[in-house]
Amino acid sequence: MNSKSFVEPVKLVLLDDHPAILELLKARIQKIEPNSSVVTFTEVENCMQYISQNRPNFVITDLHIHVGKSLALPKYCFEHGIPFMVYTSYVQYTLLKSLEDLNCRVFVSKSSSIMELEEGIFHLIQNLPYRCSSAGMKRDLPEFIEDIIPQPIVTEAELKVLQLLVEGLTTAEISEALNLSKHTIKNHCTHLKVKNTCTLHELIRRYIYWQTNG
Numbered sequence: 001m002n003s004k005s006f007v008e009p010v011k012l013v014l015l016d017d018h019p020a021i022l023e024l025l026k027a028r029i030q031k032i033e034p035n036s037s038v039v040t041f042t043e044v045e046n047c048m049q050y051i052s053q054n055r056p057n058f059v060i061t062d063l064h065i066h067v068g069k070s071l072a073l074p075k076y077c078f079e080h081g082i083p084f085m086v087y088t089s090y091v092q093y094t095l096l097k098s099l100e101d102l103n104c105r106v107f108v109s110k111s112s113s114i115m116e117l118e119e120g121i122f123h124l125i126q127n128l129p130y131r132c133s134s135a136g137m138k139r140d141l142p143e144f145i146e147d148i149i150p151q152p153i154v155t156e157a158e159l160k161v162l163q164l165l166v167e168g169l170t171t172a173e174i175s176e177a178l179n180l181s182k183h184t185i186k187n188h189c190t191h192l193k194v195k196n197t198c199t200l201h202e203l204i205r206r207y208i209y210w211q212t213n214g
Helices: 020-033 044-053 072-079 093-100 114-125 156-168 169-178 184-197 200-213
Strands: 011-014 038-039 059-063 085-090 104-108
Touching: 011 020, 011 044, 020 038, 020 085, 020 104, 038 044, 044 072, 044 104, 059 114, 072 085, 072 114, 085 114, 104 114, 104 184, 156 169, 156 184, 169 184, 184 200
Parallel strands: 011 038, 011 059, 059 085, 085 104
Antiparallel strands: none
Protein backbone atom coordinates (compact mmCIF):
# COMPACT_ATOMS: atom_id res chain seq x y z
CA MET A 1 0.00 0.00 0.00
CA ASN A 2 1.35 3.39 -0.97
CA SER A 3 -0.43 6.34 0.55
CA LYS A 4 -0.45 9.73 -1.09
CA SER A 5 2.34 12.03 0.04
CA PHE A 6 1.75 14.89 2.46
CA VAL A 7 4.07 17.91 2.53
CA GLU A 8 3.32 18.49 6.20
CA PRO A 9 3.23 15.58 8.68
CA VAL A 10 -0.16 13.86 8.79
CA LYS A 11 -1.66 14.58 12.20
CA LEU A 12 -3.58 11.71 13.76
CA VAL A 13 -5.22 11.45 17.16
CA LEU A 14 -5.83 8.00 18.69
CA LEU A 15 -8.24 7.19 21.51
CA ASP A 16 -8.25 3.81 23.28
CA ASP A 17 -8.02 2.88 26.95
CA HIS A 18 -5.50 0.08 26.29
CA PRO A 19 -1.88 1.28 25.89
CA ALA A 20 -0.96 -1.85 23.92
CA ILE A 21 -3.65 -1.12 21.33
CA LEU A 22 -2.42 2.46 21.03
CA GLU A 23 1.12 1.17 20.40
CA LEU A 24 -0.19 -1.27 17.80
CA LEU A 25 -2.05 1.51 15.99
CA LYS A 26 0.96 3.83 16.09
CA ALA A 27 3.20 1.15 14.61
CA ARG A 28 0.77 0.43 11.76
CA ILE A 29 0.25 4.13 11.02
CA GLN A 30 3.97 4.78 10.84
CA LYS A 31 4.39 1.79 8.54
CA ILE A 32 1.74 3.16 6.15
CA GLU A 33 2.52 6.86 6.52
CA PRO A 34 6.05 7.48 7.87
CA ASN A 35 5.48 11.24 7.60
CA SER A 36 2.95 11.22 10.43
CA SER A 37 2.52 12.82 13.83
CA VAL A 38 0.51 10.69 16.25
CA VAL A 39 -0.92 11.76 19.60
CA THR A 40 -2.60 9.18 21.86
CA PHE A 41 -5.22 9.45 24.58
CA THR A 42 -6.94 7.08 27.02
CA GLU A 43 -9.65 9.53 28.16
CA VAL A 44 -12.44 10.97 26.00
CA GLU A 45 -12.49 14.40 27.64
CA ASN A 46 -8.73 14.97 27.30
CA CYS A 47 -8.84 13.79 23.71
CA MET A 48 -11.68 16.12 22.73
CA GLN A 49 -10.02 19.06 24.45
CA TYR A 50 -6.82 18.43 22.51
CA ILE A 51 -8.69 18.11 19.21
CA SER A 52 -10.52 21.38 19.82
CA GLN A 53 -7.18 23.17 20.23
CA ASN A 54 -5.06 21.23 17.72
CA ARG A 55 -7.17 20.15 14.78
CA PRO A 56 -5.82 16.82 13.45
CA ASN A 57 -6.20 15.48 9.92
CA PHE A 58 -7.69 12.21 11.14
CA VAL A 59 -8.98 10.52 14.28
CA ILE A 60 -9.04 6.81 15.18
CA THR A 61 -11.19 5.91 18.17
CA ASP A 62 -12.52 2.99 20.15
CA LEU A 63 -16.11 3.29 21.36
CA HIS A 64 -15.66 1.49 24.68
CA ILE A 65 -13.60 3.71 26.97
CA HIS A 66 -13.57 2.57 30.63
CA VAL A 67 -17.29 2.73 31.40
CA GLY A 68 -19.14 1.73 28.25
CA LYS A 69 -19.91 2.57 24.65
CA SER A 70 -19.88 6.22 23.70
CA LEU A 71 -20.38 8.06 20.42
CA ALA A 72 -19.18 11.36 21.88
CA LEU A 73 -15.97 11.54 19.86
CA PRO A 74 -17.51 10.37 16.54
CA LYS A 75 -20.23 13.00 17.00
CA TYR A 76 -17.63 15.69 17.67
CA CYS A 77 -15.65 14.68 14.56
CA PHE A 78 -18.82 14.71 12.45
CA GLU A 79 -19.83 18.16 13.70
CA HIS A 80 -16.35 19.57 13.00
CA GLY A 81 -15.71 17.82 9.69
CA ILE A 82 -12.81 15.63 10.86
CA PRO A 83 -12.52 12.26 9.05
CA PHE A 84 -12.47 9.43 11.56
CA MET A 85 -12.11 5.69 11.85
CA VAL A 86 -13.74 3.51 14.50
CA TYR A 87 -11.68 0.59 15.80
CA THR A 88 -13.78 -1.31 18.30
CA SER A 89 -14.89 -4.72 19.55
CA TYR A 90 -18.54 -3.99 18.79
CA VAL A 91 -20.13 -4.98 15.49
CA GLN A 92 -23.86 -4.36 15.78
CA TYR A 93 -26.08 -3.10 13.00
CA THR A 94 -27.78 -0.43 15.07
CA LEU A 95 -24.30 0.85 15.90
CA LEU A 96 -23.18 0.73 12.27
CA LYS A 97 -26.30 2.65 11.24
CA SER A 98 -25.59 5.32 13.86
CA LEU A 99 -22.02 5.61 12.58
CA GLU A 100 -23.24 5.88 8.99
CA ASP A 101 -25.40 8.82 10.05
CA LEU A 102 -22.24 10.41 11.48
CA ASN A 103 -20.39 9.92 8.18
CA CYS A 104 -17.96 7.40 9.68
CA ARG A 105 -15.31 7.01 6.98
CA VAL A 106 -13.78 3.72 8.16
CA PHE A 107 -14.95 0.93 10.49
CA VAL A 108 -12.65 -1.91 11.60
CA SER A 109 -13.50 -4.47 14.26
CA LYS A 110 -10.84 -5.53 16.74
CA SER A 111 -11.63 -9.07 15.62
CA SER A 112 -10.24 -8.21 12.19
CA SER A 113 -6.84 -9.27 10.92
CA ILE A 114 -3.82 -6.98 11.02
CA MET A 115 -4.15 -6.75 7.23
CA GLU A 116 -7.68 -5.37 7.55
CA LEU A 117 -6.52 -2.93 10.22
CA GLU A 118 -3.82 -1.66 7.85
CA GLU A 119 -6.36 -1.44 5.03
CA GLY A 120 -8.60 0.65 7.26
CA ILE A 121 -5.80 3.05 8.20
CA PHE A 122 -4.71 3.32 4.56
CA HIS A 123 -8.25 4.14 3.41
CA LEU A 124 -8.68 6.70 6.17
CA ILE A 125 -5.53 8.56 5.14
CA GLN A 126 -6.65 8.38 1.51
CA ASN A 127 -10.07 9.79 2.48
CA LEU A 128 -11.75 6.64 1.17
CA PRO A 129 -14.53 4.59 2.80
CA TYR A 130 -13.75 1.14 4.18
CA ARG A 131 -15.46 -1.54 6.26
CA CYS A 132 -13.84 -4.69 7.58
CA SER A 133 -15.34 -8.01 6.48
CA SER A 134 -17.06 -8.70 9.83
CA ALA A 135 -19.04 -5.45 9.50
CA GLY A 136 -20.74 -6.93 6.45
CA MET A 137 -21.91 -10.12 8.16
CA LYS A 138 -25.59 -10.85 8.60
CA ARG A 139 -25.61 -11.35 12.34
CA ASP A 140 -23.95 -9.80 15.34
CA LEU A 141 -20.39 -10.88 15.97
CA PRO A 142 -20.68 -12.14 19.59
CA GLU A 143 -22.86 -15.10 18.49
CA PHE A 144 -19.98 -16.78 16.66
CA ILE A 145 -16.92 -14.90 17.81
CA GLU A 146 -15.08 -18.03 19.05
CA ASP A 147 -14.67 -19.10 15.42
CA ILE A 148 -12.96 -15.78 14.65
CA ILE A 149 -11.07 -14.79 17.80
CA PRO A 150 -9.74 -17.74 19.81
CA GLN A 151 -9.48 -17.20 23.53
CA PRO A 152 -5.84 -16.92 24.62
CA ILE A 153 -4.23 -20.12 25.91
CA VAL A 154 -2.11 -19.16 28.91
CA THR A 155 -0.73 -20.57 32.13
CA GLU A 156 -1.09 -18.62 35.37
CA ALA A 157 2.49 -17.36 35.09
CA GLU A 158 2.07 -16.39 31.43
CA LEU A 159 -1.16 -14.58 32.22
CA LYS A 160 0.68 -12.25 34.60
CA VAL A 161 3.13 -11.40 31.82
CA LEU A 162 0.35 -10.93 29.25
CA GLN A 163 -1.61 -8.61 31.54
CA LEU A 164 1.44 -6.36 31.92
CA LEU A 165 2.04 -6.42 28.16
CA VAL A 166 -1.52 -5.18 27.73
CA GLU A 167 -0.70 -2.30 30.06
CA GLY A 168 2.16 -1.37 27.74
CA LEU A 169 5.10 -2.43 29.93
CA THR A 170 8.42 -3.39 28.37
CA THR A 171 10.28 -6.65 29.01
CA ALA A 172 12.57 -4.87 31.49
CA GLU A 173 9.61 -3.31 33.32
CA ILE A 174 7.77 -6.65 33.50
CA SER A 175 10.93 -8.31 34.79
CA GLU A 176 11.14 -5.76 37.58
CA ALA A 177 7.41 -5.85 38.37
CA LEU A 178 7.30 -9.66 38.66
CA ASN A 179 10.80 -10.01 40.17
CA LEU A 180 11.82 -12.36 37.38
CA SER A 181 14.80 -12.29 35.02
CA LYS A 182 14.47 -10.80 31.55
CA HIS A 183 15.36 -14.23 30.17
CA THR A 184 12.35 -15.76 31.95
CA ILE A 185 10.03 -13.05 30.64
CA LYS A 186 11.30 -13.57 27.09
CA ASN A 187 10.72 -17.33 27.46
CA HIS A 188 7.13 -16.71 28.58
CA CYS A 189 6.59 -14.46 25.56
CA THR A 190 8.01 -17.10 23.23
CA HIS A 191 5.77 -19.80 24.70
CA LEU A 192 2.73 -17.51 24.38
CA LYS A 193 3.41 -16.95 20.68
CA VAL A 194 4.02 -20.64 19.97
CA LYS A 195 0.96 -21.94 21.88
CA ASN A 196 -1.38 -19.37 20.37
CA THR A 197 0.23 -19.41 16.90
CA CYS A 198 0.21 -15.63 16.64
CA THR A 199 2.28 -12.55 17.38
CA LEU A 200 2.21 -10.84 20.77
CA HIS A 201 0.30 -7.92 19.24
CA GLU A 202 -2.38 -10.31 18.02
CA LEU A 203 -2.48 -12.11 21.37
CA ILE A 204 -2.94 -8.78 23.15
CA ARG A 205 -5.85 -7.97 20.83
CA ARG A 206 -7.46 -11.34 21.60
CA TYR A 207 -6.98 -10.89 25.34
CA ILE A 208 -8.48 -7.40 25.31
CA TYR A 209 -11.43 -8.58 23.24
CA TRP A 210 -12.29 -11.41 25.61
CA GLN A 211 -11.82 -9.21 28.66
CA THR A 212 -14.39 -6.84 27.15
CA ASN A 213 -16.81 -9.37 25.73
CA GLY A 214 -16.22 -12.65 27.58
